[in-house]
Amino acid sequence: MRSEIVVVGAGGHAKVCIELLRAMGEKVAYCVGAGDVPDHCLDVPVVNGDEHIALLRREGYSRLFVAIGANGLRDRLATLALSQGYSLVNAISPKAVVSPSATLGAGVAVMAGAVINADAVIGDLAIINTGATIDHDCQIGVAAHIAPQCAVAGNVVIGKYSFLGIGSRVIPEVEIGERVTIGAGGVVIANIEAGVTAVGVPARNIKINRT
Numbered sequence: 001m002r003s004e005i006v007v008v009g010a011g012g013h014a015k016v017c018i019e020l021l022r023a024m025g026e027k028v029a030y031c032v033g034a035g036d037v038p039d040h041c042l043d044v045p046v047v048n049g050d051e052h053i054a055l056l057r058r059e060g061y062s063r064l065f066v067a068i069g070a071n072g073l074r075d076r077l078a079t080l081a082l083s084q085g086y087s088l089v090n091a092i093s094p095k096a097v098v099s100p101s102a103t104l105g106a107g108v109a110v111m112a113g114a115v116i117n118a119d120a121v122i123g124d125l126a127i128i129n130t131g132a133t134i135d136h137d138c139q140i141g142v143a144a145h146i147a148p149q150c151a152v153a154g155n156v157v158i159g160k161y162s163f164l165g166i167g168s169r170v171i172p173e174v175e176i177g178e179r180v181t182i183g184a185g186g187v188v189i190a191n192i193e194a195g196v197t198a199v200g201v202p203a204r205n206i207k208i209n210r211t
């Protein structure tokens with residue numbers, strides 16, 4: 001069994017995650033890209049096509065990280081990898097601060113400067129991006145993405161696949177549903193229902209996707 005990690009994704013987010021994994025002392029063997037991808041991501045060779053997830057598993061790789069920004073796709077590819085017998089590793093920057101009482105799922109990315117405070121629960125495949133802060137008792141859903149410099153106050157619930165754009169803010173106790181998008185710089189001061197895109201200060205709904 002090989003201990004090096006397979007990274008799914010070969011774009012800018014993958015570059016950041018490779019460097020997080022290396023900062024943890026891990027080695028990355030391959031990136032699995034799709035479409036028009038370069039042959040290397042940083043200095044990691046890229047193999048093209050999702051079929052390589054299974055091929056690399058047969059070669060003995062068993063540890064994998066999905067470094068894809070699109071929330072639903074990240075979850076689908078992680079589910080595929082799990083069905084093939086991979087385990088999902090976490091990519092946690094040594095320069096992040098994670099409370100010992102926080103709970104992190106599998107396949108989670110926590111970038112440099114992020115802070116996760118007491119009793120927060122971070123779902124599988126979530127991204128807590130550079131400098132984002134998640135305060136006490138928050139619940140961050142599966143494959144949610146909290147972009148750089150977001151501030152999420154205490155006791156906030158954020159649903160599966162939701163995305164908080166760069167620099168957005170959420171006041172305490174608010175519940176944000178699944179598949180919500182908050183525009184860059186938005187300030188959320190009330191609950192937001194599933195599928196909504198909301199922008200501005202305070203954040204107001206501009207569209208809803210009911211699928």
Ligand SMILES: CC(C)(COP(=O)(O)OP(=O)(O)OC[C@H]1O[C@@H](n2cnc3c(N)ncnc32)[C@H](O)[C@@H]1OP(=O)(O)O)[C@@H](O)C(=O)NCCC(=O)NCCS
Pocket residue numbers: 129147148164165166167181182183184185186197198199200206
């Ligand atoms: C919210 C967002 C997803 C909307 O994108 P979109 O669906 O393509 O929407 P549009 O660009 O058509 O904008 C629709 C309206 O909302 C306004 N709007 C869009 N984003 C806004 C924002 N962040 N704050 C305030 N208003 C915003 C637009 O000006 C437009 O207003 P108008 O109808 O009066 O002209 C996008 O603008 C955004 O903020 N993305 C965040 C990206 C980010 O943070 N990435 C980090 C990656 S790590």
